[in-house]
Amino acid sequence: MKQYSQMNKDELNALKNELDGAFVKYKEAGRSLNMTRGVPSDDQLALCNDMLTCLNANDYKAANGADCRNYGGLDGLPEVKKIFADLLELTADEVIVGGNSSLALMFDNVSVNVSHGVRDGKPWATQGKIKFLCPSPGYDRHFTICNYFHIDMIPIAMGEDGPDMDEIEKMVAADPLIKGIWCVPKYSNPTGIVYSDETIRRFAKLKPAASDFRIYWDNAYAIHDLGETKKILNIIRLCEEAGNPNMVYVFSSFSKVSFAGASMTCMASSKSNCEYIKQRLTAQTIGPDKLNHLRHARFFKDAASVIAHMEKHAQILRPKFKLVSDMLNSKLGGLGIGAWTEPKGGYFVSFDSLDGLAKRIVALCAGAGVALTPAGATYPNGQDPKDSNIRIAPTFPPLAELEAAMEIFCSAVKLASVEKYLA
Numbered sequence: 001m002k003q004y005s006q007m008n009k010d011e012l013n014a015l016k017n018e019l020d021g022a023f024v025k026y027k028e029a030g031r032s033l034n035m036t037r038g039v040p041s042d043d044q045l046a047l048c049n050d051m052l053t054c055l056n057a058n059d060y061k062a063a064n065g066a067d068c069r070n071y072g073g074l075d076g077l078p079e080v081k082k083i084f085a086d087l088l089e090l091t092a093d094e095v096i097v098g099g100n101s102s103l104a105l106m107f108d109n110v111s112v113n114v115s116h117g118v119r120d121g122k123p124w125a126t127q128g129k130i131k132f133l134c135p136s137p138g139y140d141r142h143f144t145i146c147n148y149f150h151i152d153m154i155p156i157a158m159g160e161d162g163p164d165m166d167e168i169e170k171m172v173a174a175d176p177l178i179k180g181i182w183c184v185p186k187y188s189n190p191t192g193i194v195y196s197d198e199t200i201r202r203f204a205k206l207k208p209a210a211s212d213f214r215i216y217w218d219n220a221y222a223i224h225d226l227g228e229t230k231k232i233l234n235i236i237r238l239c240e241e242a243g244n245p246n247m248v249y250v251f252s253s254f255s256k257v258s259f260a261g262a263s264m265t266c267m268a269s270s271k272s273n274c275e276y277i278k279q280r281l282t283a284q285t286i287g288p289d290k291l292n293h294l295r296h297a298r299f300f301k302d303a304a305s306v307i308a309h310m311e312k313h314a315q316i317l318r319p320k321f322k323l324v325s326d327m328l329n330s331k332l333g334g335l336g337i338g339a340w341t342e343p344k345g346g347y348f349v350s351f352d353s354l355d356g357l358a359k360r361i362v363a364l365c366a367g368a369g370v371a372l373t374p375a376g377a378t379y380p381n382g383q384d385p386k387d388s389n390i391r392i393a394p395t396f397p398p399l400a401e402l403e404a405a406m407e408i409f410c411s412a413v414k415l416a417s418v419e420k421y422l423a
Contacts, residue, residue, distance in 0.1 A: 003336035004417050012422050019415040023368055026408050031369035033405040038189070038347030039396040040260050043316050047309065048258045051299040059298070060291065068290035074281050075274075076266070077290055079297040084266040086303035087223060088252060089234050095268045096277060098288050102253040102265040106216060107145050109249060109267070112280060113179070113214065114149050119246060119276040121212035124179055133171065133181040135163035137350060137378035137389045139189040139218070142182040146380070153380035154178075158188070161196035165203075172208040180214045186232050187221040190378055190391035191350040192343025197233050204238035206247070215248040222252050223310050225345040226318050236268065245270045254296065256313075256347065257306065264288075264296055320394045320402055324349050327403070331410040337417040340392075349392040350378075357416040358387045364412035370405045 004012070060068050062077045075081070076097025085092045098105050114130075117123045124130045132146050136155040146153050154171070156163045162185070172178050183203070185195040195203075203215060217235055239248050246269070254263035267277070300306050325342050328351070332338050340351045353361055358375035365372055373391040376382040392409070394402055 001335060003334065004421055005336055007421070009422070012418050016415065016418045016422065019411055019418065022411050023364070023415065026368035026411070029369070031404060031408075033370045033397060033401050033408075035393045035397065035402075035405055036371050036373050037396075038256075038393045040256055040313075041316065041396050041398070044256075044313055044395075045259060047312050048299065051258060051295050054298045055291065055295055060294070062290070062294060062297075066290070068294045071286045073287045073290050073293075074285070075278055076264075076288060077293040077297060080264060080293045081266075083297070083300060083303050083306065084252065084268070087306060088219070088250065088266075088268055090236060090268055093271055094236065094274060095266050096274055096281075097264055097266045097293065100255065100259075100261060100263045100265065100289075100292075102218070102220065102251045102255065102267075103141055103145075105251055105265055105267045106142070106218065107148075108284075109216075109277075110145055110149055110151075110180075113212075114151075116280070118212045118214060119273060124212070128177050130177050130179045131175070133163075133168060133178060134380045135181070135183065135188070136380065137190055137384075137391070138182060139184055140373070140377040140382075142216070142218070143380045151179075155380055155385075156181075158191055158193060160193065162188075162193060162199035165199055169202065169206060172206055172210070172213060174209060176209040178208065179210055179212060180216055182216050182218065184218050184220060185235070186219060186230065187224060187343055187346025189220070189346065190348040190373075190389075192341045192346050192348060194230055194344075195232060200233040200235055201238060204235060204242045204244060204248075206244065208247075213247065217248050217250045219250055219252045220256075221346040223307060224256060224313070224347070225310070226314050226321060227344055230344060236270070240270070246273050249273070257310065258296060258299070262292060264293055317395060319399060320397075321349070323399060323402055324392060324394045324406060327406040327410060331407075332413060335414070335417075338413055347393065347395050349394065351390045351392055351413075352386075352388045353390065353413060354417055354420055355386045355388050357413075357420060358384060358390050360416040360419070361390060361409075361412045364415060365405075365408055368408045368412070370408045372409075 063079050080097050081092040081095045085095045114124045131152040133156050134153045250268040253265040328340050338353050362372050362375045376384040378389050
């Protein structure tokens with residue numbers, strides 16, 4: 001088929017009539033399909049069902065003899081600290097294991113930095129109107145944290161190797177009120193980009209004007225490969241080598257490894273930062289859910305078992321990502337009305353429509369029973385300057401439902417594009 005930009009008015013009107021008819025049928029079908037968030041499917045959750053019964057009435061002690069039913073263990077059981085440390089190529093004393101939400105760890109850390117400052121630093125709140133750099137399109141929940149603490153957000157363009165490092169280096173060197181940057185370095189949400197070695201080295205060598213500048217390194221998809229394992233450089237080691245040992249906080253999670261609502265998460269940083277964080281944890285908590293930590297330790301045993309388990313996830317997810325890719329290519333390829341990513345891991349596909357159409361496409365899908373992440377959500381304050389980016393989350397629906405949702409999505413892209421050219 002011709003590119004839409006090459007069609008005459010009669011051809012566009014004929015196509016619009018055809019698509020309008022298709023949407024009448026979609027609405028009559030009364031579907032309710034949800035692709036709003038990157039949620040594990042029932043099949044993925046079932047992979048860990050044995051974790052529900054892997055402890056018994058006499059199995060409640062950790063490897064160090066600690067009674068997991070009782071208080072203590074502020075920074076996590078030694079065996080789960082080792083699992084995270086091995087997966088992230090760190091040492092156990094650089095890792096703090098918490099509850100089920102890495103987002104809670106990030107929120108808490110920003111909150112403490114605002115109210116009390118980083119180690120040996122002043123509270124951010126006393127220094128003026130602070131700012132964060134936000135690679136965009138990016139993760140909407142990072143932006144929500146900034147909004148909650150009234151932190152100004154500065155979008156940074158994303159490229160194939162990660163965010164624009166020229167811009168980042170220039171901005172952090174010039175403005176002491178820039179206190180942080182959000183990063184999803186592997187299979188970035190939503191683009192699926194993996195930061196290049198050069199990008200990560202440049203992050204470690206940043207020379208910020210603010211001595212209390214921090215990199216929030218959300219390595220949520222560290223082990224979420226769909227095919228060949230893709231490794232990224234160790235940002236903590238590189239920061240040490242560059243003379244910036246305390247500049248980075250790394251976050252990771254088992255939310256998409258075990259049970260999304262009952263997993264375990266970790267924060268990793270320099271030993272100095274970890275000691276500072278543990279000092280305030282003594283005022284905040286008596287300790288995490290150690291029985292849940294013990295369940296994970298019993299079920300997974302070690303890092304190698306976790307990696308083997310993730311291949312089972314990949315076997316479930318690969319057909320879904322392939323279906324999305326195949327449908328986008330077969331139904332929209334060559335039409336000149338969109339571009340999309342084909343990630344090798346993670347949980348999302350990023351789609352860019354013609355400028356000004358993302359909100360219209362999402363609305364058309366909603367009217368036909370397909371719920372998507374709101375247009376604009378992948379940019380700070382929900383403001384996509386081009387109104388073009390849409391995050392596709394293919395993980396939760398069964399294949400048949402995903403195919404129906406993608407059929408509607410592709411038709412919505414076509415109809416919105418036709419309307420634009422006719423206008």
